[in-house]
Amino acid sequence: MTLLDEPMRSDALAELVNIGMGRAGDSLARLFNTFIQLSIPRLELVESTQISAVTAALVGTAGPVIAVRQAFSSRIRGEAIAIYPAAGCDSLADLVGYPDVTSDELLLEITNILVGACVGALAAQFGLALSFSPPSILGRMNLPELFGTRPLPWQRALIAEINFGIVDRAFCCHLLTFWPDASIDVLLRAVDAFLARLEG
Amino acid sequence: MATPILVVDDSAVSRSITIRSLPRDWDVTVTQASNGKEALIALHQRPHAVVLLDLNMPVMDGYEFLKVVNHWSLPRPTVIVLTGDIQPEAQARVKQLGARAFVKKPVQPLNLLGALKECGLL
Numbered sequence: 598m599t600l601l602d603e604p605m606r607s608d609a610l611a612e613l614v615n616i617g618m619g620r621a622g623d624s625l626a627r628l629f630n631t632f633i634q635l636s637i638p639r640l641e642l643v644e645s646t647q648i649s650a651v652t653a654a655l656v657g658t659a660g661p662v663i664a665v666r667q668a669f670s671s672r673i674r675g676e677a678i679a680i681y682p683a684a685g686c687d688s689l690a691d692l693v694g695y696p697d698v699t700s701d702e703l704l705l706e707i708t709n710i711l712v713g714a715c716v717g718a719l720a721a722q723f724g725l726a727l728s729f730s731p732p733s734i735l736g737r738m739n740l741p742e743l744f745g746t747r748p749l750p751w752q753r754a755l756i757a758e759i760n761f762g763i764v765d766r767a768f769c770c771h772l773l774t775f776w777p778d779a780s781i782d783v784l785l786r787a788v789d790a791f792l793a794r795l796e797g
Numbered sequence: 798m799a800t801p802i803l804v805v806d807d808s809a810v811s812r813s814i815t816i817r818s819l820p821r822d823w824d825v826t827v828t829q830a831s832n833g834k835e836a837l838i839a840l841h842q843r844p845h846a847v848v849l850l851d852l853n854m855p856v857m858d859g860y861e862f863l864k865v866v867n868h869w870s871l872p873r874p875t876v877i878v879l880t881g882d883i884q885p886e887a888q889a890r891v892k893q894l895g896a897r898a899f900v901k902k903p904v905q906p907l908n909l910l911g912a913l914k915e916c917g918l919l
Contacts (some may be wrong), residue, residue, distance in 0.1 A: 604809075605809065605810060608808050608809050609808075611808060611812040612808040612810050612811045612902075614807070615811075615853065615881045615902075616881040616902050618881065618900075618904060619880065619881030619883050619884075620881075620883065620884045620902075622882060622883075622884060623882075623883045623884045626885075626886065632869045632884060632886040632890075633884060635853055635882055636853070637807070637853055637854070637855055648892070685881070694850070722903070783821045795813060795814065795817070797809070
């Protein structure tokens with residue numbers, strides 16, 4: 598049985614991601630000093646060969662994007678990729694009110710805030726303390742190029758997708774977290790333990 | 798007489814946490830709905846004194862639900878919002894839409910008890 602075949606497991610994991618997303622949205626709201634619209638978390642179990650198609654379906658954007666990557670590890674390891682439609686990043690510094698900061702610096706900072714809050718809150722609910730790599734800009738590209746060339750270091754991964762938006766602004770961020778191979782089992786056991794505590 | 802409560806959340810796990818967090822000695826009958834639309838149907842079928850409402854849901858979210866309930870002529874339930882969206886503005890928005898109290902997820906029994914007391918339900 599896989600993680601997502603069991604409805605209560607995927608439901609519990611989605612709810613835990615949802616709580617992490619709430620923390621992340623609150624941090625972003627403080628940075629932008631505006632209300633952040635949150636999505637409903639989506640979970641997908643994917644083979645590495647399907648990654649481009651699945652990502653395209655989850656993000657669903659046509660134009661160029663800017664992608665930022667940040668890895669995390671402990672007993673569980675994985676990575677987060679924040680995907681920002683480039684059109685929404687043009688006036689980012691003005692939006693935040695720091696005209697002297699470059700768009701890249703802001704995207705690194707925003708990614709760091711979102712990943713730390715979201716993945717950190719999720720891991721905390723499982724009693725896992727994570728360490729995070731510094732975020733790095735993967736570049737400005739069209740979405741198919743994101744996974745287009747480099748071979749992936751995993752066979753199968755669980756992807757959680759959430760997104761953040763601002764009313765009346767083009768700014769948007771899709772945050773994808775990847776929990777590859779062995780980490781899926783660690784995550785699965787943590788979800789089962791969480792469900793067992795509910796039953797108890 | 799038992800107090801009829803409607804628990805509205807798209808996550809069955811989250812509904813279960815909410816129901817388990819209700820005060821043990823409180824005499825209630827619980828109905829569940831998985832989005833705002835289902836909740837409106839449940840309220841049309843039978844009045845509920847209390848609605849425990851999630852915000853981010855498919856089909857009809859908590860904000861839309863509150864807008865509808867605000868404008869109808871049926872008896873209005875006391876609505877307490879339970880959400881992972883902890884932005885202060887989310888709290889301000891739902892209170893403006895008529896919600897009486899706001900509880901952050903993950904729901905803790907003491908926080909829910911506090912909200913129920915705040916609304917004069919206990």
